[in-house]
Amino acid sequence: MASLLAAAAFFVLLHLLVSGTRARDAITAKIGDGPYMGLFSLASVAGLAWLGFGYAAARTAPWNASYWDITPLTWKIQLLLQGLAFLFVVVGLTTPNPTSVKQEGTLSRPDVVKGMLRITRHPFLWGVALWAAGHLLVNGDRASIILFGAMLLLALSGTTSIDAKRKRALGPTWHAFATQTSNLPFAAILSGRQTLKVGEIGWWRILAAIVVYVGLVVGHPFLFGVSATS
Known part of the structure; x- marks a missing residue:
């Protein structure tokens, strides 16, 4: 348990206390943006690997008690949430977005706000949040609560962290x-500042999200040893 908790704390705090904060500004001022991105990426990959190995080991540990059981209803809700999650993730990753790494220049485009950005300016992170929340719904054991709880916290806090970073760097723009x-x-959309235009999202992006989702549902037993549909 200690290793999994340490991995979760490292991964979350790395992003909360460095990425998007003034600490990042200070580091990049000293070593430059390129070296910082390289070091931060390496640390993130190492933290994610540590988290994955820690979770795999914790799943069969004696202390890994479960606090809630899976029901047919929660499985159905989980499948719906995962569908929405991959829609947000895939579309978010393939849509030009000034909140993404090295894409601040898209702010100069007159039509930058379109498609998924009409729905949210952080589609990828909201997709991760939905993914984590769905997994928490059907995984009530301690190890899963630590893993998916950490990812949910990181995704939600990441949206505000990126907003603060962009505000400091770009100001009025x-x-x-x-x-x-x-x-x-x-x-x-609900406040009247935008209108929903599904066609702008790009049908190929929606199709790609469906393909990824179906592929992972089918491959889930082989990749993770657990069925995603029962």
């Missing part, structure tokens, strides 16, 4: 974009 969009999915 960022403000203009932020006032047209929302962090919380559909908030800008």
